[in-house]
Amino acid sequence: MFRWIQQVFAVTVYSVRSVPQRFGSVAAAMFGVAGVVAVLVGVLSIAAGFRATMTAGSDEAAVIVVRSGATSELVSGLGRGDVNVVSETAGVLRDAEGELSSPELSLILNLPRRSTDNDSNVPMRGVEEEAFRVRDHLTIVQGRMFEWGRAEVIVGLGAADQFAGLDLGGTLEVAGQPWDVVGIFEADGGLEESEIWSDARLLQAVYRRGDSFQSVYAKLESPATFTSFRDELDGDPRVSVTVARRADFYAGQSTLVTGLVTGIGGLIAALMGLGAVFGALNTMYTSVSSRTREIATLRALGFGAGPVLLAVLAEAVLLAIVGGSAGAFVAWLAFDGYKAATMNLQSFSQVAFAFDVTPTLLVQGVMYATAIGFVGGFFPALRAARLPIATALRDV
Amino acid sequence: MSESNGDGILVSVQGARREFSRGNERIRVLDGVDLEVRSGEFLSLMGPSGSGKSTLLNLIGGLDRPNSGTVEVAGDRIDKLPDRKLAGWRARHVGFVFQFYNLLPVLNAARNVELPLLLTPLSKAQRKQQVETALSIVGLTDRARHYPKTLSGGEQQRVGIARAIATDPTLLLCDEPTGDLDRKAGDEILDLLDALCRDHGKTVIMVTHDPHASERADRVLHLLDGLLATEPAA
Numbered sequence: 001m002f003r004w005i006q007q008v009f010a011v012t013v014y015s016v017r018s019v020p021q022r023f024g025s026v027a028a029a030m031f032g033v034a035g036v037v038a039v040l041v042g043v044l045s046i047a048a049g050f051r052a053t054m055t056a057g058s059d060e061a062a063v064i065v066v067r068s069g070a071t072s073e074l075v076s077g078l079g080r081g082d083v084n085v086v087s088e089t090a091g092v093l094r095d096a097e098g099e100l101s102s103p104e105l106s107l108i109l110n111l112p113r114r115s116t117d118n119d120s121n122v123p124m125r126g127v128e129e130e131a132f133r134v135r136d137h138l139t140i141v142q143g144r145m146f147e148w149g150r151a152e153v154i155v156g157l158g159a160a161d162q163f164a165g166l167d168l169g170g171t172l173e174v175a176g177q178p179w180d181v182v183g184i185f186e187a188d189g190g191l192e193e194s195e196i197w198s199d200a201r202l203l204q205a206v207y208r209r210g211d212s213f214q215s216v217y218a219k220l221e222s223p224a225t226f227t228s229f230r231d232e233l234d235g236d237p238r239v240s241v242t243v244a245r246r247a248d249f250y251a252g253q254s255t256l257v258t259g260l261v262t263g264i265g266g267l268i269a270a271l272m273g274l275g276a277v278f279g280a281l282n283t284m285y286t287s288v289s290s291r292t293r294e295i296a297t298l299r300a301l302g303f304g305a306g307p308v309l310l311a312v313l314a315e316a317v318l319l320a321i322v323g324g325s326a327g328a329f330v331a332w333l334a335f336d337g338y339k340a341a342t343m344n345l346q347s348f349s350q351v352a353f354a355f356d357v358t359p360t361l362l363v364q365g366v367m368y369a370t371a372i373g374f375v376g377g378f379f380p381a382l383r384a385a386r387l388p389i390a391t392a393l394r395d396v
Numbered sequence: 397m398s399e400s401n402g403d404g405i406l407v408s409v410q411g412a413r414r415e416f417s418r419g420n421e422r423i424r425v426l427d428g429v430d431l432e433v434r435s436g437e438f439l440s441l442m443g444p445s446g447s448g449k450s451t452l453l454n455l456i457g458g459l460d461r462p463n464s465g466t467v468e469v470a471g472d473r474i475d476k477l478p479d480r481k482l483a484g485w486r487a488r489h490v491g492f493v494f495q496f497y498n499l500l501p502v503l504n505a506a507r508n509v510e511l512p513l514l515l516t517p518l519s520k521a522q523r524k525q526q527v528e529t530a531l532s533i534v535g536l537t538d539r540a541r542h543y544p545k546t547l548s549g550g551e552q553q554r555v556g557i558a559r560a561i562a563t564d565p566t567l568l569l570c571d572e573p574t575g576d577l578d579r580k581a582g583d584e585i586l587d588l589l590d591a592l593c594r595d596h597g598k599t600v601i602m603v604t605h606d607p608h609a610s611e612r613a614d615r616v617l618h619l620l621d622g623l624l625a626t627e628p629a630a
Contacts, residue, residue: 006514007515014502017503294498302487303487390460
């Protein structure tokens, strides 16, 4: 067995060392594989970035309560009575200032994108003081906090980056009135960074919402209390609500977009991969053809058909891995952290996010390249192993 | 395994027939060839192009199989060996010398000579020793690090011979070993093959169409119309 492996290694080393003689065709095939992997990783990084944004900043003890059956905050509606029931339910974390339970109002503002000038739905969130205790990962990075009762807003980093009129010190129109942008905040890359925040009571007044909200965000005493908290609310006849862990709620909201992007990306990568397979096939057939006599010589010397097959296959896979790694690296350089915004098809509002080229995606890209190399190398390898030695030795 | 039978016969071919297809046509290249080669003999096979010299050599070297008949080398019926075993058999028993040397261009002389040794259980140090010995026999010790393209035709063929003898096989099969060389270089190669036969006890079967080369052999056989004869065709 050791000698068999030694044969494979020897023939592979010989094959790889002969690559410079076939540099043109090898480079073309590797470039093809690199392109496929770069596109695959690039497209999938959109989905990964979107998903990461939707679920960032949520711990397992963070929950959201909406009206029963509501799949997004926009289609939900809770009165003050509902909010109070939720806050008083056992399991909600309490500190010296009271329950960590935040009733929130969701609105949509129409603002132009900086990149295209086209109007987009930008989410606006009306909050009360508790919101900042429930979400302790929010930090004002420029300017200051808005003052309660004044027409002021703070804007998430992503929203400020993607939409016009959200610069610090600027004004935006809310319900026909100018509101001042007084601060920019970050939230660990979470969904809040796509939003505009202001005083819920003021927004309720200008939008004539009475004392209604769309959701309650709460922090539980521990992740383990989630089930009892949910069960208690489910069994409470005073309210009709849906309770979910915040991370699960937003992960559910991201499925349509991530599924769409992944599906389209996968289709593109599959079609490009097919082209790359033909490129690899062509390169490896040429490689085998140009070395017919040398391969036959190795066979005549006593090298087995199996090691020759594996060596040609190993060469194809190695070249594909090198090409794929280069493509993955280029994708990482080009796409990782690239900022964009897209419509969340389940909330009909824009989500600002950054492309996320994760280590998993890089590994997936290289594995895809490996598969391309394997398929592209298999048939030429079979041909090399089946060469009629006596005839091939006379090949000129 | 014995190197030869009790009569000192190393190679025995009996009734070997070999046909090839060309389109719908069947071409019979060997038509019942009988041949015995003694251990330590230097045999030359002559004949015009297409007469089947190389085909017979390929049968003896286990690179091809007869349609009928038997081929026995060093006590092994190689026409019956499966492909997987045949590759190992070639590695152990036969050294090939080719007309166009068939060296791997990306490996230097020493690495080329080492190739068949990779199929043996020898350690790296033992392989190195064997390579040095083989290169010294062919007089190319100082060219060990040279790549084929930097060597003359005669030197490349010497490397080819060093590769053929590196594993110390019993049988050397040479297909037109001087066919691509000028007279002087060709004579040096023939001297070398002669010495390997006389001094190192190798059995040499050489295919050639050059009467000058065949003069060096102990015995000359002619292939004509698929059969062997001791005299050339009139």
